[in-house]
Amino acid sequence: MSEPTRPPINAVTTPAGYRAGGVACGIKASGQPDLALLVSDRPAAAAAVFTRSQSKAEPLLVDQEQLRDPHIQAVIVNSGNANCATGAQGLADARTMLGLAAERAGCAVDLAFVSSTGIIGHFLPMDRVREGAAEVTLSAEGGGDFARAILTTDGFMKEALATFEAGGATYTLGGCAKGAGMIHPNLDGANMDGPHMGAPAGERHATMLAYLTTDADIEPGLLQERLQYAVDRSFNMISVDGDTSTSDTVLILANGAAGGTPLTAADRDGVAAFDAALRSVCESLAIDIARGGEGATKLLAITVQGAADRDAAVAVARTVSTSVLLKAALSKGDPNWGRVVMAAGNAGVPFDRAMLRVWLGDRLLYADGGSTGIAPADAAQAVAGDTVRIRIDLGQGDAEATAWGCDLTEEYVRFNADYVT
């Protein structure tokens, strides 16, 4: 993986009332930044979704307790060590990190949130974490440093911004994320009382983490509902390798620092505007994660339309996005639409293949049960770029969904095989 190259846009500190920063405190042997802090100048309404995995990491278990009162003012994240399969010591270390974050924010520990990503099965070097937490410079220009310090095997920084209007006021929404490998999110906010059972060990742990901030004042229940809706159409629709991580987390904070009236479900236009901003930021970050998958050279965007319902469209799009044979074919630019039809047939969704149509880019390659006869050289043009668009029409109804993935290269296998526990 190359070093992150994108210029920072300080997304999470662009909304009013947020400060952030990041430092290298020595958790990573590489000396790269590995500790990040994000604070709000006041308690913020908070909502989060966590992996549905049965194997949740210790920090997620602590966060699920923290969110029983859905307000957060301080977020601390370390990379380089996932604090996973660390049992009672790991839970204690996660709670110590909550205290360090609250101390820097000058808030109660109840208002803190913690994430860790990296190697599993090792205790955190808490002395370094303490030093780092004290050293982080918090500023309204620190969003880029925060976004940089949460990365592990990522090839580039992932940030996004949007604005929206509600109740006559304009608000800002910012976000950043990290991804790379072990990416097949299955995020849910309904499992706040999930099993508290530690997490797997021996794993380099390239989870997905995302942090979203807005200066609007949004009621927590509404925030949770809209976050799940947006996540189901963004992070929950990406896949790098089909392996869902044990630490996947998305957190959103709404601190109301821009003033204005609180956004409630009654303000339909305001909610719609917020939805659009949230969806655009989540989609941008999710697509960056798919494009930045380990070893990836191409982004795959798979849109399934003409489905009987959205669940059917999602099932077909997700199944095609994880086909190892299709991902391998596309890595060398083979316009192998046969593997698209093969994969579509395995989603457990009945369809009439006489009605099925498959496009690569703008070329219709499959219709009426067979090839449309487009020359391979012409079809190859449709998959030659660094983004491959696949469109599948099931010919059944009006529902559609889009999934994003990436190609499968020898580099992915080398990268994940050569890593030794």
Add this chain to the structure above:
Amino acid sequence: MSEPTRPPINAVTTPAGYRAGGVACGIKASGQPDLALLVSDRPAAAAAVFTRSQSKAEPLLVDQEQLRDPHIQAVIVNSGNANCATGAQGLADARTMLGLAAERAGCAVDLAFVSSTGIIGHFLPMDRVREGAAEVTLSAEGGGDFARAILTTDGFMKEALATFEAGGATYTLGGCAKGAGMIHPNLDGANMDGPHMGAPAGERHATMLAYLTTDADIEPGLLQERLQYAVDRSFNMISVDGDTSTSDTVLILANGAAGGTPLTAADRDGVAAFDAALRSVCESLAIDIARGGEGATKLLAITVQGAADRDAAVAVARTVSTSVLLKAALSKGDPNWGRVVMAAGNAGVPFDRAMLRVWLGDRLLYADGGSTGIAPADAAQAVAGDTVRIRIDLGQGDAEATAWGCDLTEEYVRFNADYVT
């Protein structure tokens, strides 16, 4: 893929009353054998299971019609061309092949069965198929030639034999199979009226095919029931790449040539003896397919025990067997049990990770929610061989299931990426 190296054992012609053979008729540019015939000296009770894919190939659609009377006497198989996405012409060619088989067997066309595997989207060279069908030498020693001629990218021949006793008589059961890639069978006999919609094109098509013969006399309904039971515990538990093919087919013939009384469900001991023989042959062939996966260097055998029910055990075992991250780690001998626990957590099966235990070989590496502290060098011994045994105990009940897979290597990606439509 290397050339097949195992010596033939003529499995499908070892039971009484069967003759078979294979020739190179020129379908494969390589000049390797590509046309196979199997005939019984009398009509045989027949049962078959086909892929659950929505994208069934033309020959399967013809066979589903043939089996409305479940008796077969002649089987013709070509490799090198899957006769897929060939529409009306493909259906006509498949029926012509039924006629060629019936002619060689001296039976009615209603008693013939046809399979094709290889390139998709090309019409069969029927002149060569006709010549080949006429040239094949049928003999009781031709089982190996049949098994050889059905192969595509397989590295070796796959044959197996067993005997069983029922009603005081001894019977023989033989089988052969081909596999290699696009292997994640999902076979079912309950879809005889599946959609007739052609099949995907543009695909090198390394499907799984298996043919079983016995000289016992078994009622077709019983034969279908016991075949599905055995397939659910063998072929339906293997995966090479998680991609289910459009042509997967398993056929069994019971011709009664060894005499004795017909086997019925009332003869519980006889059925149990037949089950044991059928299971052993299907398991042997299925494991050979997993071990012989494209690019594979290791066979993975994943046993899940302590499950609440068999469906839960199957879900966890299948999910672990398809984890790209785990398969990549094992290709270089990394005893990465963390990826086993990660994958097990994604099967949609709830479990208490405090009760979960994971073994690699005979080493217990995960228990009580964390590492058992076995040294990596010691753990590495457990995955050093060409067969890696993984055992997972969910600590919930008495149900268990075993899935088989293979490691993921750069060669698999190279092989499937460099293939061009």
